[in-house]
Amino acid sequence: MSISLLLEMATSNDPDRTAVVSGDVRLTTQQLSDLADGGAGLIARSEASHVAYVGLGGAMLPLLIFASARAGVAFTPINYRLSADGITALIARLPDPLVVVDSRYLDELGGPDGLAGITKQVLVSDDFLAQARDAEPAAEFADPDSVGIVLFTSGTTSQPKAVELTHNNLTSYVTGTVEFASAEPTDAALICVPPYHIAGVSAALSNLYAGRKMVYLPVFDPEEWVALVDSEHVTSATVVPTMLDRIVTVLQQGGHQLPSLRNLAYGGSKVPLPLVRAALELLPHVGFVNAYGLTETSSTIAVLTPDDHRDAHAASDPAVVKRLASVGQPVPSIEVQVRDENGAVLGPGETGELFVRGEQVSGRYTGIGSVLDENGWFPTRDIAMLDHDGYLFIGGRSDDTIIRGGENIAPAELEDVLIEHSHVRDVAVVGVEDPQWGQAIVAVIVPAAGIDPDPEELREHVRKSLRGSRTPDRVVFRDELPTNATGKVLRRDIVEELRAAPAEQ
Structure with missing residues (x-):
């Protein structure tokens, strides 16, 4: 067609x-x-x-x-x-x-x-x-x-x-x-x-x-976005995380209700859970959608629906609450597999690389050709896990994995813990070269407004939730994180800056 x-x-x-x-x-x-x-x-x-x-x-x-x-x-x-x-x-x-x-x-x-x-x-x-x-x-x-x-x-x-x-x-x-x-x-x-x-x-x-x-x-301008929703009676919209953050700030300051808006989709990169919760509470009449996809898949391949959002936000069952951090379930036309480094398909709760298959999946590049395997599966290079109910959790890019002392560490593990601290507005965790460990873990923190966080308190916050080997070796502070137009954190830029900068706390 x-x-x-x-x-x-x-x-x-x-x-x-x-x-x-x-x-x-x-x-x-x-x-x-x-x-x-x-x-x-x-x-x-x-x-x-x-x-x-x-x-x-x-x-x-x-x-x-x-x-x-x-x-x-x-x-x-x-x-x-x-x-x-x-x-x-x-x-x-x-x-x-x-x-x-x-x-x-x-x-x-x-x-x-x-x-x-x-x-x-x-x-x-x-x-x-x-x-x-x-x-x-x-x-x-x-x-x-x-x-x-x-x-x-x-x-x-x-x-x-x-x-x-x-x-x-x-x-x-x-x-x-x-x-x-x-x-x-x-x-x-x-x-x-x-x-x-x-x-x-x-x-x-x-x-x-x-x-x-x-x-x-x-x-994009958050005030103009809000004005257009009202003037054009907008019923649905799609934003990236940085846009959602700025929209929420405008809504909190101005008391706008956006009565025409029925659905708000977000995607492009991971959205901090405190921001999602704030948006849900500010706009209780709006159905929120988390859409996950890639260029190579012609857009969305998994969706966390409005009902999923509300159920997870209101739940007491930890397994249901956790779904708010997922990208939902695959759309009907898409098949997904999570595989280990040897290509074996993993079961629920196991973490590996996400592979996808379907008519909407291209997996073809100019000058390179197709990278689909012999059965039509595309390697996304995203670290993923499917839970027992088929909800898909994305743990970042495989290229971003930190190898510290021979242990593989997904930055998302630490970021999910740190973002829940009240003194943290935004965070990115990266690995930098280290002569002793191979790579050291550095947490780059954007503090909450008016807060001067204690680095050791943030380390202890991580240590309470994760193994000691996952505690950041260093904590540094920045006014903002470098991102592209869709809100993806430019981790390579952070690593290069850390290499060039003198050692911090």
Whole structure:
């Protein structure tokens, strides 16, 4: 099934429904479809083999997704937060691209001349939109097995990988998790995740398919987010942990009730449990969803539902309470396994690496090929555990495991304990080189407001819950943790800073 069919179905079902709201731009499904046809004509006449986009997103994201699909070429939104050199390096890896760029970023890239060595085909976003209105339309249904979207991994390493997602991967995710035209006529989704992240792409596809108005907030601001929820009568939204933290702060200070909001999904990285509990108590009428997925899986593969949240929050049974720290249960279309280092499948309660399988799973990279095993399983490189009721717990990346004195230690173990201390607002635990132990455990703490924590008290707090070998060797304090746009802590940045800094407490 081609991505194009999702828009065709939405248009046929209700052509006059408002599909996109982005600033002053408001598009019905029919208008979006017409613009996508015109955009496809522009792309086809350019004879480009790929479309790249550098910009904030908003209405441009769904437009370029569907225009590229109808032109039969792949589409890649680029991380606009990278340096000019970083952006051009990624564009240079795409075959014969047409580059569509917001004007503010074109200037930062040195104008068309700055991209001249990579492509001769550059269009400012406003010009693409204007020309698409009058262009001779083109439309085709791409081969479902052809690549529809290419996304670069987050770039916390020197060489981001290019993940290839086919039309079939993406539409399998949408049709497997969303019921067509299931939204109420007044439903609206507020989208503020970056366009270059899988959550941004999947939000455009799934909300359109469900029949939900998409309200874009390209530059996140918590006060504006709250205002948009009220003014556009937003019923659902998706945020990353740093956004949720700032929204909760605004709600606590302003007394907002957000009466229209029914569902709030969070994901992208781990959310501290005290923050989840605070949000649940501030918004008792809202159904919270923890969504876990990867770029290589076309978005969500496991969900902690609103009922799961409320049950865990209200429970006295420790096993049920613990579920609030999980990512829920796998979606019906996904199979999961937890394996040990030798590939043996582990049982409930045992920790190993998570493997997943399903139609929405790509596991394919440009220049590398597929990394699926012979039976179609994808190695996520996430440390995981399934409990006896099938709830999935993620313990961080396997690359982040600390090896201290020959013992493997997952940072999440310590972080889960430390974040519950009243003096801790945020925390990351990393391993740094140590001549005696191989690696030493360093807890990097963001203190609660107005608090000057005692490092030894925090060590003792960990020691009471975990074995002595898991007590941090050092505790250091920072005003904030370095994160990317989706809230993932940049652990490599922390380790490099600690290497360069003199030894602290």
